[in-house]
Amino acid sequence: MNPQELVSYLEELIFSSTGKHIDSLQTAILKGVLNGQKYADISQEYNCSKGHAKDEAYKLWRLLSDTLGEDINKSNFRATVERMIAKNFRGIGNIGQVNKLNFCPNSANDLEDNDDIINDDKIIVEAIEKKMKRETIPRLVKLGLTSEQIAEVLDLSVQEINKIIVSQK
Template identity: 40%
Template sequence: MMDMQKILSLADEMVFEKTGKHLDDLQVSILKGVWENQRYAKIAEEYRCTEGHVKDVSYELWQVLSEVFGEMVRKSNLKAVFERNQVGNFAAKDIVHIGNVHLCGEQQASEKSEPKTINLHKEGKNLAIQKLLELGLSAEQIAEILGLSVEEIKADFSF
């Protein structure tokens, strides 16, 4: 099970990166409540506002998270999206963004810098390779992006 504090921290950082605004208290309550399978009415009761207001704020939050993850995020699939993207497994400062692919590494990627070797955790490396394969990149391109040898890529995935 994913750690709620890590989820909230990463969600906040990703939303801030996209919008320039941090999650507010209601958005945090919505994420926690939805994660715990609460209904909007219960979240509204705990936050002391109307259910309609919670629904409105939720709609906006799902839109932003959909942009962040590059896929539709809704109340019904929130956990699946976070788990599919293994969001809770990495510290926010260790995320490297390459298009819609989020990689776990010890260094930040810079658009202007030379390609750097990224020390990837095994599951992060495999997720990154899988995502890049889905985007149609070759083993050579993936190796260059991730700072790995082509043999490492080919050993983990059949080409």
């Protein structure tokens, strides 16, 4: 997985966990750390002080620690994330090259294991998508959409939309 793919993956995890996106400096910090840069180099490229970059990095490491459930800092960031990705993709392909997965197992047992993992991933993705849809409802209401319009756009039932609207009040 290249640094950009890893950053995108982490951004999606953070957003699904918090409902908020990381900012451009935090993205630059992730990319910089993955490329072995020091905070001074990152701050120079981003046109901010080293202290500001360090402060934002501290916030980012706390956010990632909370999201991933492990203590993360600059020195253990890459190893921790790679280990977590390897754990999530256990038994599939070459973990060193996560972006080149082998979905052609050699035995029927391997196929069953991969089906379980793929089904688990589908359930996780569906749950994240549903959570994101639910979090979007109040913003769509503020834009003046009706429950029926929101239900059609988000592919949810009108009853579910109304239930969420009422619970937000």
